[in-house]
Amino acid sequence: MTHTFQPVKRAPLYMKVYQAIEADILSDRLPEHSALPTEADLSAQLGVTRSSVREGIRLLEQSGLVERGPGKRLIVKRPQTSEVAEAASKGMVRGGVTFREVWQALSAMYPSASALAAEHLSEEAISELDQVVANLKDIPAKEHERVVENAVEFFQMIARGLDNRVLLTMLQSLNILIEASLKQVIENTPKAKKRISVAQRNILGAIKAKDRDLAAEWMSKHINDLKRGYDVAGIDLNQHVI
């Protein structure tokens, strides 16, 4: 019976630098909005060269834990929902997800989100949503980009109104994933604007009436309509998202 050794853990210095600073940030020894020491100081304190410090800092930077003022010191910050959402959707796109997966996720999540919205949205959030729905009227049906923008903003407003950063993050990544294909769909679907407008008004009405089930149902229809759009536009659902 031979003793088994743990593989000695070896990591490049720049990685250790990253982990050391990250640990101090996560434990609030480096509180939000505080400035990191200068590279030279870090180099001295950690006992490695400035080169290694700099490489470690790049890792920090990419994980969204610090932010550089223009040209200046690094400031500790919390990652914003939008950043996390963007990174996640970027990762998923690169991971090769298909339109079908995105659409399925939409249809699984947004009806529930609408139901939540029906019981949760503040007066203010509702009036903003109202505004978005009203705005669509003034957009000429030919201006596809603006219609897409409006359609996405409608989703966005519902997501934001939930006042829940976890859901917001996830719904935002969906919004990012869907936006690209939405343009194709809307360009190729006759009466797209009209149908979107009807759906929006029905969803909004249900939310105002605080009717969970109705809100979910109309949202569900809205998203199913979208799926039909894929067929009409001739988009293969098994295609990778951009």
Add this chain to the structure above:
Amino acid sequence: MTHTFQPVKRAPLYMKVYQAIEADILSDRLPEHSALPTEADLSAQLGVTRSSVREGIRLLEQSGLVERGPGKRLIVKRPQTSEVAEAASKGMVRGGVTFREVWQALSAMYPSASALAAEHLSEEAISELDQVVANLKDIPAKEHERVVENAVEFFQMIARGLDNRVLLTMLQSLNILIEASLKQVIENTPKAKKRISVAQRNILGAIKAKDRDLAAEWMSKHINDLKRGYDVAGIDLNQHVI
């Protein structure tokens, strides 16, 4: 009325290096599994020093687009769902989300996921799920860690069975977020194991019967039960997740 100028866009070289390589990866000019040129070559090709190249590579590395074989060349890869999920949940934790937000997200997403599972899960996935449910029987109620593991694995199996990487990514981040608090809940809830077991069997039954609504309903109950656990365990829902 004064004219407003766009700020001149200036980026450090290491950032340009990152963007250049990223662009080549995203466009498949650098296909998956291919090796990046050596740092020296990159330095020559891009016309910057190796130091700058290395800093750019750290950014790439952190975004999960490349992977280092042990000690050696960087290989292009697709980010794994688990990585994206982990990064997202890490970002959300750091963003300061509360237990309430996590729980609300759970209760918004998992019932829909269960409904999908009811119509979607393969025979194989169901039998694996069956196994997980059966395993719980053999775990002594006192071994909280193992009960937690099992509870999370149950969620995990449902998520994986959906065969949808977008949903999988999102549900996985939820699983990571919930796991930590679950232990506290289970430790402080009498008959936790029993209640979990009942819920699992009911959900599984509904999925086997391909009954969407029933699956969603039982999952909803399961998650509500969890929320009661928070109260019993005396966990403040407004607390930040770890």
Add this chain to the structure above:
DNA sequence: ATTATCCGGTTGTCGGACAATGCTATTATG
């Protein structure tokens, strides 16, 4: 008071050097 100039601190970039490591081909050994 506004503009121009200077100055010190910090980041960004460069170039070179060398150690540590892994791979490959060659040589030595049974």
Add this chain to the structure above:
DNA sequence: CATAATAGCATTGTCCGACAACCGGATAAT
């Protein structure tokens, strides 16, 4: 001949020192 030891070689990781670019603030000039 097959296998093991060895020697090179290529590549990454780390260090060092230098300097340009840039920022903010202080000071001087108009």
